[in-house]
Amino acid sequence: MSNSILDIETALRLKGFYFRTPSKVKGYKAGIHKSYYNGISPDFLDHKEYNKGDELKQIDWRLYGRHDRLYVKKFEDEVNMRWCILIDKSASMGYGDNKSTKLNYAKKLSATLAYLLLKQGDSVGLLGFSENDVEFIPPRSGSSFITTILDRLESFKPSGTTGIKEPILKALEAYSSEASFVIVSDFLIELEAIEESLKLIRHSRKEVSLFHVLHPDEIDFDFRGSVEFQDMETNVKVIVDTGSIRHTYQKRIGEFIERLKLICHENETRYVFSPINKSIENSLIQIADK
Amino acid sequence: MNLSFLSPLFLIGLGALALPIIAHLISRKSGVKKSFPAVKFLISSQGDLATRSKIKDIILLILRGLILVLIVLVFAKPAVFSFSTVQENTPKSLAIVIDNSLSMGYDDNFSRALRKAQDLIDSLPEGSFALISPLVPNNEQEPFLSQDKTQLKKVIKGIKLSYSFTENDKRIEDIYSKLQNAPNEKKTVALITDLQKNGWENEEFLRSWLEVIDVSEGQEASNHAVSRTQLKYENGSIIIEATVSNFSSDSVQELLTRTRLGDEEIREFFDIGPEDKSAKKFNFSMDKRETPSYGSVETSHDKLKSDDVRHFIINDQDHFKILIVDGDPREDSRLSETYFLARALETISELSDTNISIIDNDSFLDEDLSVYSLIFLANIGEITPRIAKELEEFANNGGTTVIFLGNRVRAGSYNTLLKNILPGELQNLQENRLSLLPEDSDIFSKDINEKVEQVNIEKLFNFAPYPDSNILISTTNNKPFLVKKDHGNGSVFIFTSTADASWNNFPITPVFLPVIKKIHDLTYFAKSKRRNYLIDETVNIEILQDTESTIVIDPSGQEFKLSFGAPEFDNTQLPGIYSVEEKGENTYKFAVNIDPKESNLEKISIPTIESNTAQKGGLVKVFKEIWRYFLWGVVALFVSEAAFRAIFSQ
Numbered sequence: 001m002s003n004s005i006l007d008i009e010t011a012l013r014l015k016g017f018y019f020r021t022p023s024k025v026k027g028y029k030a031g032i033h034k035s036y037y038n039g040i041s042p043d044f045l046d047h048k049e050y051n052k053g054d055e056l057k058q059i060d061w062r063l064y065g066r067h068d069r070l071y072v073k074k075f076e077d078e079v080n081m082r083w084c085i086l087i088d089k090s091a092s093m094g095y096g097d098n099k100s101t102k103l104n105y106a107k108k109l110s111a112t113l114a115y116l117l118l119k120q121g122d123s124v125g126l127l128g129f130s131e132n133d134v135e136f137i138p139p140r141s142g143s144s145f146i147t148t149i150l151d152r153l154e155s156f157k158p159s160g161t162t163g164i165k166e167p168i169l170k171a172l173e174a175y176s177s178e179a180s181f182v183i184v185s186d187f188l189i190e191l192e193a194i195e196e197s198l199k200l201i202r203h204s205r206k207e208v209s210l211f212h213v214l215h216p217d218e219i220d221f222d223f224r225g226s227v228e229f230q231d232m233e234t235n236v237k238v239i240v241d242t243g244s245i246r247h248t249y250q251k252r253i254g255e256f257i258e259r260l261k262l263i264c265h266e267n268e269t270r271y272v273f274s275p276i277n278k279s280i281e282n283s284l285i286q287i288a289d290k
Numbered sequence: 291m292n293l294s295f296l297s298p299l300f301l302i303g304l305g306a307l308a309l310p311i312i313a314h315l316i317s318r319k320s321g322v323k324k325s326f327p328a329v330k331f332l333i334s335s336q337g338d339l340a341t342r343s344k345i346k347d348i349i350l351l352i353l354r355g356l357i358l359v360l361i362v363l364v365f366a367k368p369a370v371f372s373f374s375t376v377q378e379n380t381p382k383s384l385a386i387v388i389d390n391s392l393s394m395g396y397d398d399n400f401s402r403a404l405r406k407a408q409d410l411i412d413s414l415p416e417g418s419f420a421l422i423s424p425l426v427p428n429n430e431q432e433p434f435l436s437q438d439k440t441q442l443k444k445v446i447k448g449i450k451l452s453y454s455f456t457e458n459d460k461r462i463e464d465i466y467s468k469l470q471n472a473p474n475e476k477k478t479v480a481l482i483t484d485l486q487k488n489g490w491e492n493e494e495f496l497r498s499w500l501e502v503i504d505v506s507e508g509q510e511a512s513n514h515a516v517s518r519t520q521l522k523y524e525n526g527s528i529i530i531e532a533t534v535s536n537f538s539s540d541s542v543q544e545l546l547t548r549t550r551l552g553d554e555e556i557r558e559f560f561d562i563g564p565e566d567k568s569a570k571k572f573n574f575s576m577d578k579r580e581t582p583s584y585g586s587v588e589t590s591h592d593k594l595k596s597d598d599v600r601h602f603i604i605n606d607q608d609h610f611k612i613l614i615v616d617g618d619p620r621e622d623s624r625l626s627e628t629y630f631l632a633r634a635l636e637t638i639s640e641l642s643d644t645n646i647s648i649i650d651n652d653s654f655l656d657e658d659l660s661v662y663s664l665i666f667l668a669n670i671g672e673i674t675p676r677i678a679k680e681l682e683e684f685a686n687n688g689g690t691t692v693i694f695l696g697n698r699v700r701a702g703s704y705n706t707l708l709k710n711i712l713p714g715e716l717q718n719l720q721e722n723r724l725s726l727l728p729e730d731s732d733i734f735s736k737d738i739n740e741k742v743e744q745v746n747i748e749k750l751f752n753f754a755p756y757p758d759s760n761i762l763i764s765t766t767n768n769k770p771f772l773v774k775k776d777h778g779n780g781s782v783f784i785f786t787s788t789a790d791a792s793w794n795n796f797p798i799t800p801v802f803l804p805v806i807k808k809i810h811d812l813t814y815f816a817k818s819k820r821r822n823y824l825i826d827e828t829v830n831i832e833i834l835q836d837t838e839s840t841i842v843i844d845p846s847g848q849e850f851k852l853s854f855g856a857p858e859f860d861n862t863q864l865p866g867i868y869s870v871e872e873k874g875e876n877t878y879k880f881a882v883n884i885d886p887k888e889s890n891l892e893k894i895s896i897p898t899i900e901s902n903t904a905q906k907g908g909l910v911k912v913f914k915e916i917w918r919y920f921l922w923g924v925v926a927l928f929v930s931e932a933a934f935r936a937i938f939s940q
Contacts, residue, residue, distance in 0.1 A: 035438050092327035102327075187329055218328045227322045231329035241343050244938065248335035253328065 005153055006111040006146070011119075011163050011280045017288035018120055019079075032287070065088045081122045081180055082172050084112045087156065088185030088213075090130040091232045094158025095215050096276065102213045104275040106184040107153045107213060114149045114183060120141065123206040125174065126152055129167030130160030138174060162189045168197040172204050182287075184274075187212055188233075191259055192260070207271040209287050212260060216277050219270040221249045228257040296367035296473050296915070301364035311355040314347060315333035346938045353931045358839040360924045368475060368920065369913040380897060381417030381913060383435070383472030385465045388446070389483035389505070390424040391455040392888040395900040396484065396511050396594040400451050401506045403482040407446045407705045410480055411439050412854045417914050419472045423465050424481065426452040430862075433465065435472050437915070446479055453490040453596060453865055453884050454825040484511070485893040486887075488717045493914075506893075512538030514545060515597035515889035517567060519925040521604060522645055528604060533569040536562035537890045551585035554740070558588070584867050584879055597889040601867055601881040603821035609812055611645045613662040615654040617669035617698050618790075627668040630797030633791045635666075644814065653660045659684045664813045668789040669696025685711050686778030690813040693782065694789035695751050711782045713775030721749045724765040726796075733762055734808060741801045748770065749793040750786040763805075772805075783809055815880060821880045823862055829880060831870055845882075 004005035031264045050059055050070035056278045087110050093103035114124045118141065125139030126149050137152055162185065171181060181201055185209070187194055216222070223242035230237045257273065274283040295301060297352055321372045326332070336343075358757050386407045407422065414420055422434035422445040462479060469477045480497050484506040518533035530549055536542045545560040549572040562568045572587075588599040618627040626632075628648060635646050649657060651670055657666060659680045670693075681691055682736055691711065701716035724747040726737035742763055753770045755761055761784075763772040774783050787793045796802055823829055831852060833840055842850045845866025851858065862868070862882045870877050 095325070095327045115391070132404050144601075188330070214291055215325075215327070223324075226324060227324055229324055229326040229329050229332055232327050233326050234329070236329055238329055240336055244343055244346075245332065245335050247552060249331055252331045256331065277608060 002145055005107045006115060007108050007280050010279070011112050011115050011286070013281055014112075014116055014284060014288060016215060017116070017285065019083075019117055019122075019287060020289050027111075035039065055281055056103075063089070067277055078260050080123070080198050081117075082116075082175060082178065083117050084125045084127060084139065084175055084179055084181045084281075086127045086129060086165075086167055086171060086181060086183045086185075087134075088130070088162060088183075088187075089128045089156040089158055090162040090185075091158050092162060092186055092188050093213070095232060095270070096216070100276060101158070102186055102215055102276055103158050105158065105274070105280075106170045106211070107156065109213075109274065109280050110261055111150055111153050111184075115146050116284070118146050125171075126148065127167055127171050128152070128156045129163070131163035133160055134167045134170050136170060136174060139179070162186070164189060164193055164197045165200075168200055172200065172206070175204075175206065178206070180209070182211065184211040186214055186218075187260060191256070191263060195263045195267070198263065199271050202267050202269075208264075210260075210264055211272045211273065212257070212273045212282060214273075214275045216275055217252075217254060219275060221246050221253075241284055242268060292300045292371050294371050294473075296369055296370055296913075297361075300362060300367075304359065304518050305356050306362065307355055310351055310358065313560060314351045318460050321889045342938075344856040348936075349934060350931065353927055353934065355925045357549075357924055357931065360927065364917050364920045367915060367917045369915045370918075371473075371913045375914050380476060381415050381419075382476035382478060383419045383421075383474040384410065385421040385433070385469050385479045386446075387423050387425050387465055387479060387481045387483075388449050388464060389486075390426050390449055390452045391489060392451070392453050392506075392596055392884055393455075393486035393488065393511075393594065393891055394484055394866060395596050396506075396513065398893060399484050399505050403447055404449065406482050406503060406505060406516045408443055409746045411442050414439070417474070419474060421465070421468060421472075422446055422449070423468075424452070424618065425458060425461060425481070425489075426448045426456045427461070428452065431501055433468060435468070451567070453888075455486075455600070455885075455888055456490040462497075462500065462743055466497070468546060472646065484891070487890065487892045487894050488544065488887050489758045490717070490894050494582050505676050510539065511593070511891040512540060513592055513597070513889055513891050514538070514542055514562065514589060515594070515886060516547070516589055516600040517588050517886040517889065518793060519600050519602045521602065526687065528574045530572045530574065530585070530587065530602070531569050532558075532572060532600070533567050533931075534562060535567040535886065535889065537565065539564045541566075546590045547587060548589075549585065552583050567590075582808050584881060592731070594889070594891070596865065597886070599865075600883050601865065603867070603879055610664075611647065611662045612639070612810075613657065613659070613665045614646065614648040614664065615657075615667050615670055616648060616669055617696060618666070619650045620762055625692075627788070627790050628666070630802060631666055631668060631694070631806065634797075634803045635810065637803065638810050644810075644930045648853075659689070663700035664690050664692070664810060666692045666789070668694040669698045671698030671700065673703055673707045675707060677732070681708065682710050682777070685780040685782055690778035690809070691778050691782045692809055695784070696790075696793070697788055699751070701751065704749060711775070711777050712756075713773040713782055713784050714753050714770070715757035717752035718753060719749060720769065722767070723748060724750075724767055724769070726763050726771055727766055729761050729764055733812075734801060734805065736810070738801055741799070741804075742797050745794060745796045745801060747787055747794045747796075749788075750899065753784070753786045775888065781812075795908065821878070823880060823882045824885050825862055825882060826860075827862055828858050828860045828883070829868075831859050831873070832878070833857045839873045840877075842872050843871065847874050 021119045050072050058069045058072045085129060087106050093106060094101050096102055096104070110126070114126070117124045123139040123141035123144065126137040128135040135152065137148060162182075164185070198208055221242065225241060225243070226240045226241050228237055237261060261271050270287055272286045273281050324726070367938060379564055388403050388407055390400065394403060404504070411420060416821050417437045419437055420442050421433045421435050422442055428450065434731070446592050462481060466479050468481070468508060474717065476787055478501055480501045482503045482505050485504050486504070514534060514536045516532060517535040517912070520531040522529040522531065528551070530551065532547060532549055534545065534547055541564050542560065542562045545562065546569070547558050547560055549556050549558075551574045554574060554576070556572045558570045558572065560568050560570065584603045586599055586601045591598050614628050616626050616628040620626045623629055632646070632648055638644070639646055651672055654670065655672070655674055655677055665684065685691060695716070702720070704712065704716050726742045726745040728742050728748065729732065748764055750771065753773060755773050756775065759775040761770045761773050764770050770786055772783060772785050774781060774877065787796065789797060831840060831842065833900050840852050840857070842852070842861070844850065844861065845864050845868065850861050852859065865882055865884050867881055869879050
């Protein structure tokens with residue numbers, strides 16, 4: 001059952017890619033991420049003048065011979081990373097036909113990412129959230145942990161309204177040390193709330209990536225005639241002449257996406273636009289390195 | 291100004307206004323419901339659009355409603371009217387009836403009538419309706435009401451002179467009834483006519499709405515016409531007796547009349563007194579003509595040309611000859627056995643172009659009977675076996691023999707020699723005063739059957755009819771008086787009493803002529819193939835092979851195909867010679883002539899009504915149609931609606 005949300009083919013195609021953080025992390029196991037703890041890794045980073053307390057074995061004697069001054073070699077170390085995948089399971093994520101819902105897409109994307117992260121030796125935690133419902137799996141490493149993640153993802157059903165602040169706080173509480181957050185959501189909430197949440201994460205010196213999951217209907221608004229729409233979370237109803245409103249709607253949703261991108265940019269957050277007709281591979285590759 | 295509708299029934303269509311309103315209400319409720327995550331964007335998008343959409347919907351609803359209303363109004367023909375006193379310039383509804391009967395062909399009466407009609411149209415006040423109709427209906431379109439003067443004048447130009455007349459009273463009433471749909475209060479029929487008498491059943495035909503315009507301007511019309519042609523055969527010649535009538539109050543001198551038969555033409559001059567007629571015979575040798583043939587009698591033209599010629603057809607039926615055999619001739623013809631019979635047949639022959647020969651018993655024994663069609667034997671005492679055989683052959687060949695008895699008749703001789711053709715057996719004489727009773731027979735009309743009781747019989751032969759005979763008239767004591775028997779292709783009638791008044795008063799009663807005429811007609815029409823007709827008569831076309839390949843060609847050369855299964859031809863609107871053709875070959879011709887009654891231009895005295903004085907002091911509605919403006923409104927609204935939708939959909 002779990003395999004249905006894990007896109008193995010995509011995962012295999014992305015096998016040669018690595019998901020890295022842009023900044024250094026304090027890892028405690030050897031991994032692919034740059035560590036703040038220099039000197040352990042064989043990778044040369046920089047030189048600095050020798051100070052009292054520096055290890056003598058790190059003095060670059062060649063440079064001393066050339067400049068007649070003592071320089072100490074600095075090395076980078078690569079450490080593992082802790083990830084937290086936050087997946088929006090509010091009612092709005094249930095939009096779509098049968099299995100082509102936004103939540104299903106988010107599950108597939110999260111499952112595949114978790115699988116790849118675990119494969120590269122990172123530890124992965126999962127947090128499913130809606131306004132009043134937060135389900136959290138603390139981070140663990142090891143490939144076998146994917147089963148737990150998949151089972152939990154499978155159990156997510158769309159319900160409730162979207163609330164991002166509470167889950168972020170909970171995740172921050174759980175990830176007191178260095179970590180990278182991946183938020184998969186349609187972000188159909190106030191932009192201010194999103195911005196506030198991102199700032200919270202950034203203040204905690206954690207990396208954030210947003211996967212903005214939308215249904216093509218929400219982007220193109222390809223409806224005909226007069227339709228009565230009911231909001232999936234608030235149950236607010238509105239009758240619109242789709243033909244006359246389409247242009248304005250497209251403009252509004254476009255503005256929203258652009259503003260969300262800007263907020264991400266301002267908060268050093270990677271933004272990935274992920275309509276559900278975009279392949280998981282194309283979405284994930286945007287936060288991957290070769 | 292008030293508004294009215296000329297076709298108010300169409301206003302029912304205003305109910306259609308409910309359609310856009312219902313559609314609008316339904317669209318406001320929306321039939322499609324859908325859950326959607328990004329409703330907040332819809333709400334924010336709709337902010338100004340909602341108001342915009344509502345305004346758009348309402349404006350479109352109003353526009354579409356207006357379009358429907360205007361379309362309905364266009365059909366309902368709105369017209370504004372005001373009340374106005376009746377004046378010369380008051381709009382009215384006028385039916386102009388142009389007399390196109392034959393008599394209107396006199397001089398330039400018809401063209402003057404057309405001009406007068408055009409003048410009437412020109413003088414119609416604004417807002418008037420008019421209808422143009424010929425007095426003699428033709429096959430053109432039905433008269434229609436219109437305000438368009440150009441169109442009305444076009445109709446006037448299309449009216450053609452007819453060669454006949456109609457029932458004027460009924461026709462004018464019909465046309466007036468067509469005016470009832472017209473909106474104007476004042477409705478008038480203007481009859482432009484020469485007031486010729488024909489066609490008027492009621493000379494007192496006076497109506498408040500009828501205005502008669504005498505196009506002849508009261509002038510007396512002098513006219514002559516070829517009123518009759520009669521064909522006779524005498525001594526190997528064909529004699530065409532032409533009668534020319536003078537219908538004027540002045541005498542006509544030396545009127546040239548030409549009779550043509552084939553290539554031959556004979557000219558004669560007629561002197562005819564005022565309101566008199568004159569007949570002359572034109573003798574053509576039979577050798578020179580090929581039968582059947584046709585010809586015409588034509589006089590010098592007067593102002594009414596169409597009746598100055600009369601066409602005729604010569605065919606075998608013109609050989610209808612009657613033989614009267616007088617068994618008891620006297621020097622004083624009034625005492626002869628056949629005096630009454632001959633007078634009756636002479637009268638009948640005037641109508642049917644028949645030829646009568648009267649001979650005595652001796653001549654009869656040597657007579658060739660085959661040239662006759664009808665033979666009357668009156669009190670014939672001597673019958674030879676040869677003549678008996680000839681009489682039998684005569685009957686076999688379709689001839690009719692009528693036998694009157696008398697004191698010279700020997701019953702035994704008749705019963706023996708004429709056994710094969712007699713309708714029964716002659717018995718003894720009976721003397722008794724008897725009256726006659728009609729038998730249940732459809733040969734004689736009801737009128738004859740009623741009058742037959744006036745006949746008194748003093749003496750008659752008792753007669754025992756054979757079973758295949760029909761007793762047509764019998765006496766009050768059930769003795770047969772007139773018996774008929776069919777023999778071969780012909781028939782034999784026997785009266786059991788005399789043809790003169792010696793044994794009965796039959797010849798001097800009013801029944802005698804009709805009975806003899808009936809017997810004559812039965813023979814005449816059985817043998818006759820009619821070839822001469824009057825205008826508008828229906829001709830029963832004789833079909834030799836099949837109807838489908840038969841055509842009739844009128845004098846103008848126009849071809850008419852007969853409809854399947856109905857060999858009747860009723861397009862006899864032109865005088866002249868008509869040809870019947872089957873499979874491209876001429877089978878026979880027939881002549882169509884105008885009714886000579888039309889040649890008499892005597893006028894009636896319908897008074898001309900200058901105007902309808904009864905309405906002069908009152909108020910009338912003056913209508914002005916405005917539906918055209920509504921039609922333009924519809925077009926403008928359609929354009930506006932399309933433009934509005936285009937603007938709002940952007």
